Amino acid sequence: MKIACLSFTHKGKEIGDKLKTLSEKGKYLFHHYSNDEIEGGIKSRLDYIWKEYNGLVFISSTGIAIRMINSYIKNKTMDPAIVVIDDCGRFSISLLSGHLGGANELSNWIAKAIDAMPVITTASDNRGIEAIDIFAKKNNYYMDNMKLVTKITGIMVNGKTLGFYSEDNKTINYPNIVTVKDLNNIPSEIEGLVIVSSENQQIENINIPYIYLRPRNINIGIGCRKGVEGKRIIESVKSAMKELNLSENSIQAIGTVEVKKDEEGIIEAAKYFNCPIKIFTIEEIKEVEDKFEKSQFVKDTIGVYSVSEPSAYLLGGKLIKEKSKYNGITISISKEIRNG
Structure with a gap:
């Protein structure tokens, strides 16, 4: 997790330097920005810092931190973790994105690292319940x-x-x-x-x-003709999911054969559904293709009898939708069952 440490005083700089050293041993990678050493000050670099880092640690008053980040705050799913440390190193305060951003965890880590008191104000944490x-x-x-x-x-x-x-x-x-x-x-x-x-x-x-x-337990196997548009593949996946009454937000991965690894339509679909693409070799497909319906046309074209079903199967889980055709596109779906 990349963290920008922002200091404004000599004492604050000492704390920032210490955190940068400690980060080499832990899960956080700190980059230290000292206000006096930046032309125009930290404020002039804040646009870059906000976009580049997963978390910001202000070694300052909470007032300085709030005024500097106020115009950047969007929502809890997008904002980075914000932690404030006073420049005497007494308190490590989780200020913003305590849960999803990880500020509570970061605040606790810093507190242990510099022997400070963590300040966590989220109600669920203070009651010992899982948010x-x-x-x-x-x-x-x-x-x-x-x-x-x-x-x-x-x-x-x-x-x-x-x-x-x-x-x-x-x-x-x-x-x-x-x-x-x-x-x-x-x-x-x-x-x-x-x-x-x-x-x-x-x-x-x-x-x-x-x-x-x-x-995220739904896997999608995709086969398609060369050059099929991304929007058509996306709509085909949507249709297949709707037929099974499944949420698109549960898609874990898309799989296809190596011949299709550069297919722009499949790449676009993976970006749309915010999931990775798993590429299977011809050999991997051949090992399992006998389990599924065969197409001589597909065999003659790319060297295996089918793509979507073997791909969904190899991604893992139980095949819950066999090969379905959508005008030049084939979709198969598997679901990973973790309970039962």
Whole structure:
């Protein structure tokens, strides 16, 4: 994690230099910017620093930090971790992006490194419960609606009963939790609900706040003719997912054969769905192609009998959608089952 350490006084510079030295041994890589050593001061470099680093550590007053970052703040999913240390090194204050940005963890790390007191003000941490966004981040779940995170967290910090429905094998650390098996039969005492599922569940007559956390457990195998446009591949994936009532936010990876590794349409689709592409060799495909329907045309064209099904299979999980054709594009889907 790249951290910009920003100091404004001689004492602050000493702390910044120390953190830079310590970072070589830890998980954080610190770059130290001293205000006196920069023409125009740190403020003149802040545009670059904000974009370049995962976290900013101000060795200053909180007032200086707030005034400098105020115009850059967007939202908790985008903002870097912000920590403030007083220039005597007494306190390490998590100021912004405590959970998703990692400022709370960074603040604690710094406190141990320089023998300071960590100052963490997030309600969930001070109650010893696991926040929704931390739970999601830890398990690589996508949060469908960030606004609902605040509502669900409010239910938790106030000690109310939370319902928990999951297709995965992870459970959030919260004492007042009720496991829900049937989303159309929700216990009356529940005041909020967390749904961990790649499926768009059919929920009727629910009048409590609920949030979807999407496990990334859906793999997409893709085959296509040469030069197929990205938007067509994207729409084909969307159609295939919709047919299975699956969320696009659960897509973990796209797979295809090495012949298609430079296919712009597939590359564009991976960028759109924010997932990596796994390229399989002809040999890897051949090892499993006998399990699936064969096409002599595909064999004559690229050297294997099929692409989408073997690719989805090799990515992992159970094949839940066999090869489906979408006008020159083939899509297959596998799902990794972690519970059951």
